[in-house]
Amino acid sequence: MSAVRQFHSRFRLSRADSFTLVEVVIAIAVIAFTLVSLLGLMAYTSQLVLQADTYSRLSEIVGQMSARFDSQPFATSTNCATTNATYYFTSEGIPTNSTAGFYQCTVSNANAPSWTSTNVMQIQMVVRWPKPQFTNTNVVITSTLNYD
Numbered sequence: 001m002s003a004v005r006q007f008h009s010r011f012r013l014s015r016a017d018s019f020t021l022v023e024v025v026i027a028i029a030v031i032a033f034t035l036v037s038l039l040g041l042m043a044y045t046s047q048l049v050l051q052a053d054t055y056s057r058l059s060e061i062v063g064q065m066s067a068r069f070d071s072q073p074f075a076t077s078t079n080c081a082t083t084n085a086t087y088y089f090t091s092e093g094i095p096t097n098s099t100a101g102f103y104q105c106t107v108s109n110a111n112a113p114s115w116t117s118t119n120v121m122q123i124q125m126v127v128r129w130p131k132p133q134f135t136n137t138n139v140v141i142t143s144t145l146n147y148d
Contacts, residue, residue, distance in 0.1 A: 057093040058127055061103055064095065065125055069107075074121070084108045104128045 065087065088101025106126045 054129070057089075057091075057103065060093040061089050061105055061127060062125060064093075065105055065107065069123060102129055 085107050087105045087107070088096050088098060089103040089105065090096050091102035093103070104127070106128075108124045108126070109121065
């Protein structure tokens with residue numbers, strides 16, 4: 001007896017046990033639709049991860065700048081803020097002296113003209129960076145520093 005006959009006689013396959021071409025095509029279409037949807041979600045998710053990473057770096061930079069101004073004497077901070085000092089950071093958020101830094105933070109004095117105090121200064125930090133993923137490339141942060 002041939003191997004095929006032995007297989008058929010052993011398992012008793014009939015036409016009712018097999019799939020039709022229509023069923024196979026529908027199954028492939030469902031799988032393809034699912035995979036295309038998942039790939040689209042992955043692209044969107046990766047863009048959101050890059051955006052979240054950038055905003056995390058911005059938060060680190062603003063924290064570093066606030067800490068820098070908090071640790072300086074009031075006169076030094078006032079001098080930096082009134083001259084619109086610019087600071088540069090690498091793409092990892094590390095301060096650098098290179099003007100080719102990925103992030104550029106410009107600090108200016110944001111005090112209202114009527115606001116005069118000897119130990120309070122309001123500064124404005126504008127952070128700029130190249131736009132690799134999304135259109136918002138300027139963030140303006142206003143912070144009030146209180147010197148004791």
